[in-house]
Structure formats: structure tokens, C-alpha cells
Amino acid sequence: MNELDFSGRVAVITGAGGNPGLGRAYALLLASRGAKVVVNDLGVGPDGRGRIGSGPDEVVADIHAAGGEAVANYDSVADRDGAARVVSSALDRWGRLDIVINNAGIAPFAMFDEISDHDIEQVVGVHLMGHIWMCRAAWPHMKANRYGRLVNVSSSVAFKGLPQQSIYSAAKLGVVGLTRALAAEGAEHGIRANAIMPNADTLAWQTMLSEDFSTGARKRGVVPEVVAPVAAWLAHEDCTYSGKILHTEAGGVKEVFFATTTGTRPNPELSLEDVGADIELIVDRTDSADVPDPGALPPGALSFAPKPYNLRGRRI
Template sequence: MHDLRFDGRVAIVTGAGGNPGLGRSYATLLASRGARVLVNDLGVGPDGRGAIGTGVNTVVQEIIDAGGEAIGNSDTVATAAGARAIVDSALDTWGRVDIVINNAGVAPFALFDEFSEDEIESVVGVHLFGHIWMCRAAWQPMKKNGYGRLVNVSSGVAVSGLSFQSIYAAAKLGVVGLTRTLSTEGHKYGICANTIMPAADTLAWQTMLEPAFSARARANGLTPEAVAPVGAWLAHESCTFSGRIFQAQGGSINELYFSTTSGMDRGADPLTPEAVASKTAEIVDRTDSTPVPDPDPEVPDHMRPKQ
């Protein structure tokens, strides 16, 4: 099998200034395969406060020293203006944008009723709105070129749930819905959009979780470098999947998909709360579950908006 190269491609990787970090690993891997990379990071810590461990300039220099081509950017993804500035920086430098890996994130820990309003707005702003604004900013340049790869970073927490991360989980599941719909709208423009749910020992884990957890993760191979190849594959022109969700950790990869139970049949009598209660076991029986279909780019005529 020939090497997957990115020669001539321009990639934007957000949240790429931390070390160890997933964004840094995506950026350095793409650059080593020939991509010209815009390394973006706002410069705050994993909880949205303080300073990060490495920084944009260090990662850019790392790429250049290895023979690659990169520029840095420290605009925020959480606003439309910030996202446009990030994309414009790539366009002004290289004239195109082919790949966006939306990796930026903050994840303060708190119980649901203890998050401050500012923390809630920050988490949703970076994770959900950050994806929306970045995809919007890159959408027109990608449409113009008839090509694009959007790799949107979600989390297994979005489907499994995790105490102290309710707002993060909510935003990350929103990323899944956004990505599945963008896959339908981008189809005719050559734009593929997929979701990656990574797990790796990053600066966030090392600074926000117990040291034993981080050490155990490293011992089990849960490094950013073991996830980066999955992100690179999703960003490559040969990957034509779209609207899919892939989990990656420690060198393993699997697809996550939704399914529905057979449920209860509609009877001849009107449905009542009592009828629902009596059929609970049948409704939740997963024995004969059916996968939810992948997003379909062909919109049925009856679902189209009125002209």
C-alpha cells in the first residue's frame, strides 16, 4: 500500500499548541506527510484558564525544523470573527483550505449545578460553536474548490456520560449531529465530514486528573501519537466516508453507530400511558436492534423547504 501523502494540501488544526496533545500530534503528522499546516491555539489551559504547556510557536518551529511548512495562529474558535480570522490566515498564506481538524477544547470539571454561567458558555462556545464557526468559515473556500475534509472531534463521554462533565458531553454530542448533517450538505461539493472520538493521555489528563490515571493511560499505550493516524486517515482524499463516527485509542479504532429496538407495534386502540407502561420490556428489548441509516445526501422532495 502506498503512503498516504498530503502534498499540496492545506490543513488547519485547532487546539494544537499543547504538549502532549492530540492537536499537536495531528498537526505534526500531517506536516510530515507534506501538508502545509496552520497551527491554532488560543493559549489557555485545558480547563480554560492559565497557560498551556508548549504553545503555538513551539509546535510551528517543531514542524519547520523537521522540514515541514507551518504558520501559527492564536485566534479563538468560539466566535464567528475568530474562526474567519483563522481561515483567512490560511487563505492569505497559501490560497486554499483543504482540511480542518476541529480539536480545540476546554473541559473544566464541576457538578451540573455547580458550573458557573461563564464556564457553561465557555465550554459550549469552544466545543459546539467552535465547530460550527470553523466549519462555516471553511465551507465556502471548500465549496469553491470542490473538495474538503472536516474532522470534528467529539468524545465517548457524549454517549457514555461522565460525572463532572455534563456541559462538555452535551456540546460533544451536538458535534455529532452537526457533522452528520454537514455530510449530507457537503456531498455534492466533495466535502466529507466525519467525527472522531479519541482517548489519549494529553496535557488535559496530566493537569486535571489524578497522576495514577495518566500513568496508567500511558502504560496502556493511550498516547496522542497512537490516535493521530486515525485523524490523518479521515483527513485524506482517499477516505470517502462521511457522516461516520470513529473511536480511537491506543492504536485501536472502531466505528460507533446508533441503533433502534424493534419496539412495540402500533395497535388498533389509541395509545395510552398505561399501554406504554405495559410494553416497557418490549420497547427496550435490544435483541433485534436495527442500525440507524447513515446520513443520506439525497433529500426527499417532501422534506425540502418551500420555495
């Protein structure tokens, strides 16, 4: 088996300043395989408040000590201009950008009817909008080079459901929708977009969950170091998949995918009563079928489409 490396590649990894942390593990692995890395982090706690340690500077120092190349960046991905500055950190230093791993996130625990408006805006801003702003900032450079690898970080919480994480779950499922759409749009430009749903004992776990839970996770091998290879493979040029969602925990890797039931035949005269009468057939998963991975629309498919509308309903 040939050893995979990232020589000549430049990567941006957001939320990479925690220790232990997934972003840090991604940064160290890619740097050890030859990538030049922008280590981004605000250096705040997993609840979005309070500074923690030295953040990305410490990770950069570790990379330098191992003979790698890296720079630190403290901008917020939740801010459009901040995301642009993160990308500029790579372009100004090395003149290119090949990989973005969107790992930045916060996860304050609160019941749906108790979480503050501020925390709702923060969670959506960092997770969903952070992904959008980072991908938008990187997109034109990847498009121009006809090469790019976007690795977006979702969560199994997005489909499993978890009390006190309603807004986080909503944002993380939004990341999946974004990833699949970007996979379709990026196909003709050499841009691959995939998502991971990682589970590991990180600073966030140790801060917000019980010590016994965190210790038990480490004993089971639920650590960032065995998640990092999954993100790194999706970031590598050998990965030609796009629109995939991979769940990984303790070194195990699974694909998460969409499926539909056989359901009922089209009925132009469908009534409310019809839905009730057929509901058992509608939800019967016996002969379910996979939803195809995203693919670019065939040439000319949008030739009939009207011009885009602005928010006031007027054509642009």
C-alpha cells in the same frame, strides 16, 4: 501498501498547541506527510484559564525543523470572527483550504449544580459553537472547490456519561449531530464530514487527573501519537466515508453507531397506558437495527418546504 501523503493539501488544526496534545500530534503527522498546516491555539490551559508555554509557535517551530510548512494562529474558535480569521490564515498564506480538524477544547471539572454560568458558556462556546463557526467559515471555500475534509472531535463521554462533565458531554454529543448533518449536506459538494472520539494522555489529563492515572495511561499506550493516524486517515482524500464516528484508544479503533430496537408498530391511538404495557418490548435490543449513515435527500425532496422563518416566526 502505498504510503498516504498530503502533498498540495492545506489543513487547519485547532487546539494544536498543547504538549503533549492531540492537536499537536495531528499537526506533526499531517505536516510530515506534506500538508501545509495552520496551527491554531489560544495557548491557555485545559480549564480555559492561564497561558501555557509557547502554544502553537513551538509546534510550528517543530514542523519547520522537520522541513515542513506551518503558520501559527492564536484566534478563538468560540468567536465567529475569530474562526473566520483562522480560515483566513490558510487562505492568505496558501490560497486554499482542504482540511479542518476541529480539536480545540476545554474541560473544567464541576458538578452540574455547581459549575458556573461562565464555564458553561465557555465549554459550549469552544466545543459546540467552535465546531459550528469553524465549519461555517471553511464551508464556502470547500464547496467552491468541490472538495473538503472535516474531522470533528467528539468524546465517548458524550454517550457514556461522566460525573462533573455534563456540559462537556452535551456539547460533544452536539458535535456528533452537527457532523452527521454536514455529511448529508456536503455529499453533493465533495465534502466529507466525520467525527472521532479519541482517548489519550494529554496535557489536559496531566493537569486535571491524578499522576498515577496519567502514568498508567501512558504505559497502556494511550498516547496522542496513536490517535493521530485515525484523524489523518479521515482527513485524507482516500477517505470516502462520511458521517462516521470512530472511537480510538491505544491504537485500537472502533466505530460508534446508532441503532434502534424493533419496538412496536405505529398506533394512531397510542395511549399512556400502552407505552407502559409495551415498555419491555420497546427497550428490547434483541433485533435492533443500525441507523443508516447520513445521505443527501433525493432531488426535489424539499420542494414543498415553506420558506425559512426568522426567530419571530415571520417568513424570510
